[in-house]
Amino acid sequence: MSIDITQPVTLTKRSVARNQIDAAVHQIFVHKNYVAANTLSLAAAEILESLAKIAGKRTMFTEFYDRIQPEHLKTVKGMVKDVYNFSKHADRDAHQEITGFKPQVAIMNAWMEIVSYGVVYNQRSPEMFVLYSWLAATNPRLVKEDSQDEFVWARHIFGDDHDMEVASKLCSDLLTNRSEITAALTAESKFVEA
Structure with missing residues (x-):
C-alpha cells in the first residue's frame, strides 16, 4: 500500500490485516526478522478471527483450538500468545526474558494467517x-x-x-x-x- 503521507488514509479491517500479513512476509524473507513477523501475523489473527466469526467462517486457529482438550486449551493459547504479548507489552514484565523462540513459529503463524485471510476474503x-x-x-x-x-x-x-x-x-x-x-x-x- 503506497501512502502519500500528506493525505489522510482510509483504513479497513481488510487493508490492515493484509498490510500486517504482507509486512510479516517481508520481515521473514527480506529482513529475516522473525519476531516482528510473528507480532504482525498474530495482530492480523486478532482481526481475522473476529471477521471470520462474524461471517460464520472458521480460521486455522479456530480449527486448531477445536482439536485441543478443554483442560489444555488455556495453556496452548498461552503458548501461542506468549511471545506476541511479550512483544507488545512491558507493563508487568519489564525485565522478563523468553528463551527458545523458534523462527519456524513465525513462519507457521504467518502461513496460518494467510490461510485465514483466504478463508475470509477468498484471495x-x-x-x-x-x-x-x-x-x-x-x-x-x-x-x-x-x-x-x-x-x-x-x-x-x-x-x-x-x-x-x-x-x-x-x-x-x-x-x-x-x-x-x-x-x-x-x-x-x-x-x-x-
Missing part, C-alpha cells in the same frame, strides 16, 4: 502467495495429495529452496516491480489479488 496478496507457495513447495508432505496440483508451478520456481533465496528475491522484487510480478502471479492463481 491472497502477492506476498501471501509467495510465502504460502514457498512453504508448500519446500514441504510437500504438508500438502494433501488432492491439492498437489496447485503447487506444481511453485515447486518449479522454488524447488528445494529451504534457504529462501528465491522467495527472498521475489519479495524484494515486489517492492520495485510490483505490477509485473503481480500480473505473473495472477496468471498462476485466481486467488491472487492486486
